[in-house]
Amino acid sequence: MRRVNDDRPGQPGQPDAPDVPPEAWSGVHRGVLREGEWVRLVDAKGRKHNFELVAGKRFFSNKGHLDHDELIGREEGFTVTSSAGGEYLVFRPLLSEFVVSMPRGAAVVYPKDSAQIVAMADIFPGAHVVEAGVGSGALTCSLLRAVGPHGRVSSYEVREEFAEVAQRNVRQFFGAEEGRDHPAWHLTIGDLAAELPASGERCDRIILDMLAPWDCLDAVGEALRPGGIVCAYVATTTQLSRFAEAVRLHGGFTEPHAWESLVRDWHLEGLAVRPSHAMNGHTAFLITARRMAPGQRPPLKKRRPAPGAYGPDYTGPRPPGVPAPPPEADGAPGTDG
Template sequence: MRGKKRPQKRKNKRAETGNKTVSSIVKQGDWIILYHSDKHRYVVKVEEGKMFHTTYGSINLSSLIGLKYGDEVETNVGEKLTISRANFVDRLETIHKHTQVIYPKDAAYILIATGIGPGSRVVEAGTGTGYMTAILAWYVKPSGRVYTYEIRKDFYEKALKNLENLGVLQHVEAKNKDIRNGIDEEEVDAVILDMPDPWTVTEHAKNALTHGGTIAVFIPTMPQLEKTVVSLRKTGFKQIEPTEIQLRKYKPIPEELRPETLGVVHTGYVVLARKL
């Protein structure tokens, strides 16, 4: 065999991520980012035959299929956009919001503080846009479940569509019900409330929770905060923790490194309590 060239192995164009193999080639149905600049990026699902319009011109999405992640594409007016993979949080940006939603800073705190993870069973109200529902579903999958209650039929139907588009509907049981009439589930790990009068549900929440389970209430105003704390105490919840999560963004310019002049100053309060 000396002197003979070994047949070269084909270059592996696929990368291993956990037990999944992810293609480096853009395929039909992939969620991608089209990046122009830090201020302008677009998240879109690659669908054959569809045109996508940006401030920098349009792109025929069919023309992206078969290109590599990291490649540049040109719009019809010659502007360059780089193709990258979109993650779940990028995809959340694309849903139509018909209600106020729980901000990522508050959602992240609720997730960690309640100990929600794969396999958790979580009750939530109201569903609203389904933004928090989708985050919960993403973290409890594959074996966990989110039971979400929404009083308004139109919001319930729109949220179902959002959850389907995000690919998490199979981990959710959505109900067009008033949660004040009771919670059907038992022995759940957490109850998350984002509704105007959460103090009307604390008794139901306590009955539905497993021992050691956590309730997390998101409310935007001080009077609501006070009523919630009073009601949690009365219901017998322990370790009641009213909190406010503050997030301050900074200018990413080395010679001007300082907080941004404008930003979101207030979202709401998060009250945690345990059934112990």
């Protein structure tokens, strides 16, 4: 029986598929390595080197040198030997590999968190996503790939030096020419709380990677379309708590949902199958909520708060229906002078 897709390029006996169309803006290439592309070399000890292929140039390491011309024109996925006998695997870098080795202005959103944001915030092709805190551009690359060239990512960054690093990194990953950006990306230097309302933009998703995401909830509420999702990326439990309570107090969002992801590799060698001694532990918490329609509020929680959750030591915002505790008396009654 003949399958209907047997004639697709890349099938056995058929010519290989052409390169990914430039208008897809995927940051990925097929076929042989070309001058101007970036490659990733990995040695026998797992040390990694990323560099741009330039005809006539050499790569140097403690294992001697390699001529770039030895790599250009070959299919990725091969082993090459340096002048001093060092062996290297040669591949194009994946997005998850690129973001952890690219130049940094600010800390990057790691791949495990970017993947969670794209999936759990439901970033879709054609979406309009607003990002506050562009950092070094790691999450921006994932958002742009998810929305595609027909979507839109509007990034806001208060620090110009971070924005410049992010711009270079995003251009490098997507192979954009100098002075040209991804067509779906718009970068603004400024504070989202002030700039987003002034822009009049309406969007489908908002990602907040900033110290005080609760400060811009009013702007987020105005810009998000009903059913849209806000997702905050925060590092500490105090930030997590304060943002959750600010969302509840706002009243225009569903009950917030918070989580973190921990990634642990495994060692595999015959019968020696065990967890790796190192792991990607806590990087940040993620918390999401959905925008209600104008004038609508979510049902109040039926479950009573845990004892002490909003006790005298709690100083943050209180959700509707949770009264402040009575002030404590000055001094303890029943004690002697």
